[in-house]
Amino acid sequence: MTSRLLPKLVAAALVAAVALAPAHAQQQASGMKIRIVTGNEVALGELDDNAAARDFLALLPLKLDLTDYAETEKVSELPAKLTTGGSPPGMAPVVGDITYYAPWGNLAIFIRDFSHSRGLVKLGRITSGLRHIGRAGSVPVTIERMVD
Numbered sequence: 001m002t003s004r005l006l007p008k009l010v011a012a013a014l015v016a017a018v019a020l021a022p023a024h025a026q027q028q029a030s031g032m033k034i035r036i037v038t039g040n041e042v043a044l045g046e047l048d049d050n051a052a053a054r055d056f057l058a059l060l061p062l063k064l065d066l067t068d069y070a071e072t073e074k075v076s077e078l079p080a081k082l083t084t085g086g087s088p089p090g091m092a093p094v095v096g097d098i099t100y101y102a103p104w105g106n107l108a109i110f111i112r113d114f115s116h117s118r119g120l121v122k123l124g125r126i127t128s129g130l131r132h133i134g135r136a137g138s139v140p141v142t143i144e145r146m147v148d
Contacts, residue, residue: 034060034124035146036129038133043126045125052084059079061143065141071112073108084100093108097124097125101120102119107123109133
């Protein structure tokens, strides 16, 4: 009788594990959401699950001045270097990508698509409110982690 019950118990445990997995993934994803405040306006973002993004998250909250760079991105120096081990050697950013340019150690938020750039590491993406960040000139921001 025990040998017949064991497969049923294993199957029940697997069903329970699969049912709980999405809830765990949702908790982890919500821990990687950020808010970028520009005056009275807010942009929202979501960070990827990689070493550089986790290092960036650990720096928050941050007050930065985002400045225009080549009419393509808003950039700012970061107070510390981010881990880039395990990251691809570069990427082709699209509008809304939040990135880290390892050679210079700066944050770059893309307001236009750009070609593949060596040393660029994707941290995440802006999910709403990019227009608040992309306006002309220097944009003072506070970047903070969103907590549920």
